[in-house]
Amino acid sequence: MAVKYKEIADSLERDIQEGKFNQSKKLPTEDELIKAFDVSRNTIRKAIHQLVNRGLVYQVQGSGMFLREESVTDYINLGSLRGLTKDLISKSIETKILELQVLEADEEKAKQLRCDVGTKLYFIKRLRMVDDEPFSIEISYFKKDIVPYLNEDIASSSIYSYLIDDLKLNIAFADKVINCEKIDEASARLLQVNPQDPALIIENTVCLANGTIFELSKSIFHYQKAKILNRINFK
Known part of the structure; x- marks a missing residue:
């Protein structure tokens, strides 16, 4: 079975690709994601780590997770x-x-x-x-x-x-x-x-x-x- 944090990462990736966060250029907070997916903080952090590894987001300490620019593609x-x-x-x-x-x-x-x-x-x-x-x-x-x-x-x-x-x-x-x-x-x-x-x-x-x-x-x-x-x- 697929691991829950990977399912969440895939869901968030689809949202990113569909432009759901284009206006804010950042993901919802950890607390908002925990509530939305009804999972633990550890699960959300693992999902976010997946998005970081996929090159989709980056973290600004104290400010949240921001979308990376799409300029680096086709590598x-x-x-x-x-x-x-x-x-x-x-x-x-x-x-x-x-x-x-x-x-x-x-x-x-x-x-x-x-x-x-x-x-x-x-x-x-x-x-x-x-x-x-x-x-x-x-x-x-x-x-x-x-x-x-x-x-x-x-x-x-x-x-x-x-x-x-x-x-x-x-x-x-x-x-x-x-x-x-x-x-x-x-x-x-x-x-x-x-x-x-x-x-x-x-x-x-x-x-x-x-x-x-x-x-x-x-x-x-x-x-x-x-x-x-x-x-x-x-x-």
């Missing part, structure tokens, strides 16, 4: 676990399925996913197009006992919307490793770059709230198009 947000469609909201995104199959974890994948050799995994390879141009190649492994069903319709849109909204997975945190490599010939053809051109690589190990790893993924980005955003909040 890959390292603090987000919600996928490309949530980061590049002003862009047209198309997904082409290159591979989708169920396979068994070998020794390497079993070690990375902390599961038994032979564990059933969904393997998905996708080409993400942004404004009709190749943007990234995504290679993902999902544990089938946690994500029991995936098909091309789901994989062609936002997998993370499916995981969060439909499967109600409580996705808590991820380890992200960023590096650059020279791109191989097959990937170069897909991204329409030259073999041995540089490629930005982000590898993700994603966990549920109980610490269980359920996804291992690698994204290979077009080096001229991908921009990374990491928001830092000082208290």
Whole structure:
């Protein structure tokens, strides 16, 4: 089930996107949110922390939570676990399925996913197009006992919307490793770059709230198009 503070954060994000707070440029007070959602102060603070991590609000000590300006958009947000469609909201995104199959974890994948050799995994390879141009190649492994069903319709849109909204997975945190490599010939053809051109690589190990790893993924980005955003909040 989705955690209450995440449900509240999602509700407030929708309100922000719909312009509900445009006049005041700030969120209601903690006390007002506690009353509106009938939850504890701790729950509201966790929800607000989610909005801060999503880059939607910032805190002014003693004055409340203010909306951030929308000038910084269309970046890959390292603090987000919600996928490309949530980061590049002003862009047209198309997904082409290159591979989708169920396979068994070998020794390497079993070690990375902390599961038994032979564990059933969904393997998905996708080409993400942004404004009709190749943007990234995504290679993902999902544990089938946690994500029991995936098909091309789901994989062609936002997998993370499916995981969060439909499967109600409580996705808590991820380890992200960023590096650059020279791109191989097959990937170069897909991204329409030259073999041995540089490629930005982000590898993700994603966990549920109980610490269980359920996804291992690698994204290979077009080096001229991908921009990374990491928001830092000082208290």
